Amino acid sequence: MTQAATIPPATTPAAAAPARVAIIGCGLIGAQWDADSPAADYSLTHAAGFTKNPGAQLLACCDHDQARAQQAAQRWGAPHAYDDPRRLFAAHAIDIAVVAAASSARWSVIEPALAAGVRVLVIEKPLATTLAESQRLVAAVEAAGVRTLVNFSRRWDPAMGDLRARIQRGELGRIQRLVGSYGKGLSNNGSHMIDLVANLTGAVPLRARSLGSPLEPGEAEWSNGADPALDVQIEYGPAAGCGGSGADGRRFQLTMLGSDQRAFTCFELRVTGTLGMAELSLGGRQVTLTGLRADPQYAGYTIPDAPQALPARNLEAMDNMVAEALRLASGEQRAASCDARAALTTALAVAAARRSAERGGAWIALHELD
Numbered sequence: 001m002t003q004a005a006t007i008p009p010a011t012t013p014a015a016a017a018p019a020r021v022a023i024i025g026c027g028l029i030g031a032q033w034d035a036d037s038p039a040a041d042y043s044l045t046h047a048a049g050f051t052k053n054p055g056a057q058l059l060a061c062c063d064h065d066q067a068r069a070q071q072a073a074q075r076w077g078a079p080h081a082y083d084d085p086r087r088l089f090a091a092h093a094i095d096i097a098v099v100a101a102a103s104s105a106r107w108s109v110i111e112p113a114l115a116a117g118v119r120v121l122v123i124e125k126p127l128a129t130t131l132a133e134s135q136r137l138v139a140a141v142e143a144a145g146v147r148t149l150v151n152f153s154r155r156w157d158p159a160m161g162d163l164r165a166r167i168q169r170g171e172l173g174r175i176q177r178l179v180g181s182y183g184k185g186l187s188n189n190g191s192h193m194i195d196l197v198a199n200l201t202g203a204v205p206l207r208a209r210s211l212g213s214p215l216e217p218g219e220a221e222w223s224n225g226a227d228p229a230l231d232v233q234i235e236y237g238p239a240a241g242c243g244g245s246g247a248d249g250r251r252f253q254l255t256m257l258g259s260d261q262r263a264f265t266c267f268e269l270r271v272t273g274t275l276g277m278a279e280l281s282l283g284g285r286q287v288t289l290t291g292l293r294a295d296p297q298y299a300g301y302t303i304p305d306a307p308q309a310l311p312a313r314n315l316e317a318m319d320n321m322v323a324e325a326l327r328l329a330s331g332e333q334r335a336a337s338c339d340a341r342a343a344l345t346t347a348l349a350v351a352a353a354r355r356s357a358e359r360g361g362a363w364i365a366l367h368e369l370d
């Protein structure tokens, strides 16, 4: 490990100098997924994304697991490796800190980053594992005036951007309802779907209820039982001061049905509007659009037409997210597509559904928990 005492702190960079980046958490999404394909023309990890962008200098990799930090630094050409975020931030001026450690370890990374005065925090989803921790983080980053970006990665997938534009200009008509299947935890993975629906429709979650769960208890063993894939219903409506919620600002519901993550990684969603449907398949990578046609067999009926697939573009998401983080660091962009406050709304929806599960399935309004 590099010793803090031997490294002179970097000076503030000139405007055009690359942003100094540290990655804390060098596991799968931090540094490992594409460690064997570092020259690919897309990025699956933060390490690949920031290394490939000339606007960034990956200065340090940090992981509690010392060997992992060293391997990541070596693989991605970072000059420094640490096993403790505090020593990292004491040794270097960092512009962008990437928080990709375990979800339960957010504060232990973010607290020293804030104390060291980083400009941008790129925080992996979910914001935190509990509502209390999520609220604490938002209060701390807002008090510090730090820009945040929370990596609900489909926000940076251009195919989702295309679908969003189509929904918001009314191509699907009024949103009637959304039905999804997911697995591996309401907070851990279901949060992606809750955020995605907000992004696609421009509406926000207002209240949630639990529909119970038919899954075996072993389904949630990966989280020690703390984050089961509950069946939930979430009602969305217009965000304050904004038209939102599809074409006309009315409320609609997302029903999310949990599946057993031991079988496969599930993330499938169908959006039904009054003028057609959209479907996300292949783990949320493929978007298919379905318009309507007059039924050729039964006169007077209208049925879904043949589905049309949009090109899958999920492999562009990490590089797009990195580019946005760099714009936040340079001041070219003031607010992220998804900042900590937006991610807090998703955490509130998760907490409302969990509270509902304790209360026999009653609707819980998000503002009751805020």
Ligand SMILES: NC(=O)c1ccc[n+]([C@@H]2O[C@H](COP(=O)([O-])OP(=O)(O)OC[C@H]3O[C@@H](n4cnc5c(N)ncnc54)[C@H](O)[C@@H]3O)[C@@H](O)[C@H]2O)c1
Pocket (backbone or CB within 6 Å): 024, 025, 026, 027, 028, 029, 030, 062, 063, 064, 065, 068, 083, 085, 100, 101, 102, 103, 105, 108, 109, 124, 125, 126, 151, 152, 153, 188
């Ligand atoms: N945006 C996405 O689609 C997406 C995909 C995968 C993971 N994630 C999120 O990324 C985060 C990491 O997930 P992963 O799959 O890479 O996990 P992982 O277990 O592969 O890696 C996490 C790493 O964090 C390290 N770590 C834990 N606590 C630490 C601390 N206090 N300081 C420094 N290092 C610490 C661990 O040693 C481990 O190497 C999670 O929050 C997860 O929810 C997001």
